[in-house]
Amino acid sequence: MASPISVRTSSRHPLRVAQSSSVRSPQATQLATRAANPFFPCAKLSKARAVVAGAMEVSKAPSSPGLANRQPSKDVLETWRNADAVCFDVDSTVCLDEGIDELADFCGAGQAVAEWTAKAMTGTVPFEEALSARISLIKPSLSQVEDCLEKRPPRISPGISDLIKKLKANNIEVFLVSGGFREMIKPMAFELGIPTENIRANQLLFGTSGESAGFDPTEPTSRSGGKAVSVQQIRQDHGYKTVIMIGDGATDLEARQPGGADLFICYAGVQMRETVAAKADWTVFDFQELIAELP
Template identity: 75%
Template sequence: MEGLASTGTITVQPYCTRRKYISPQPYPHHLTKGLFTSCLRMSTKPRLTTSITASVQPIESAIPAQCNNTQPSREVLEIWQSADAVCFDVDSTVCLDEGIDELAEFCGAGKAVAEWTARAMSGSVPFEDALAARLSLFNPPLSQLQDFLEKKPPRLSPGIDELIKKLKVKQTDVYLISGGFRQMIQPVSLLLGIPPENIFANQLLFGSSGEFLGFDRSEPTSRSGGKATAVQQIREAHGYKALVMLGDGATDLEARKPGGADLFICYAGVQLREAVAAKADWVVFNFQDLINSLE
């Protein structure tokens, strides 16, 4: 796609479906800002949330010849093993899909929005410009978003639930940092047992009749460099000694800067973005590699 820096895309097929009953939890105030209050009423009955875990067969031979970081150095491994916080990107990392692409496809604007997503992830255009442009192509009303969330459950990347469980056993704090939307990431956080206050993401805004108004531009993740800002805020608030950022895109790579992440791990199990992988501290194609390294 135009503006994409030599990216390989891997097609996956789901192999199993898991169902969990989840009791609804109240939304914290910062998740409801800008939303029509009556639209946030939740049922008192448990709801059935379905996630799909898909098998991925990464083409590791697609790694560029100059990419020599698929095996961690001793220093990288020590930081990963001692991390007291790990921040995960969501789209094409924790989940198999790009959330905004899936929503756009559901709303009938999939191809045009996917092209803009490729530009944003390659870093060729400012993120905030790409986000506004993508949303303007389909302007989803609240009713359509709710219909999407009901009919399109999250598709988790294979091994992510086991990795997060392993991190929790080690008492490592886990965060989700995404250029996607809180409304779509909340079900993912519930499935993985990540508290809502550990979500840093954008917020879709709707009017009193459910009409689409835009997105909250005060969120740090709504603009270029936002993930780096979020990681710095997390670090300053909690004083973590070793913090790792894990993702697939240019916005994730940005988080590895002074005062931000100590380590950037590029997850290429869904998409291999050569320009990003080349600058990563460690490139992995399978979460099992990270799980094994913690044992």
């Protein structure tokens, strides 16, 4: 049986409170309070069995007869094996859940928010529109986010830990690039051994009393095409020659472009989005498929 996960925060960092002023800065980071602890003060994860609870309930379709990319080409395999960095989407990829949907359900706005999430992931509405609508519906307070993380810890997808370990053993750097929120992602990153500086995601903002103050619109991932921008920045900042993007949604597919990801691998083990999978360089339903092709 897996041993318990222990994510401890020895002390709570004080919240940074913006000074009130009659003239407000346009920068969202000056409008509200952020959670400053690198793992977020509420990041109490329960035992490993709770994190992966229900993981084996995910049905993995062994193949999709309409997909020609179930078997990777020689060029795709060569690129995969020679990657310098792999960028993972988080929701429905690294974990089984859509974090914002979980938070919405916890806050009593589940159904309406799930509909917006579906629109965002299929690319039928601009991502920034969907994100703004969802946060307006949820209005999560700091305490609600803390309670949600404690009572509904994220369920890590089967095989992702093994894949990340294999990538690291091959000296391939791992990043998390998500349209979700850092507060929800940091506990998972900690458990998977991914440093917080390798997270590219959105940031919730809170007022002086911990009330919702929206999100930081300056984060690239808060906008359509933001994941592509984030991957381009990762590549440029580190000088990587070959970068791979792995995810399940339209925003992940967008990352495959000149200067961004060289390959887009669709992970359909949680959500099968046919329009996205059909355009991928390689579609997999199990992370073991990717592990098997690494030296």
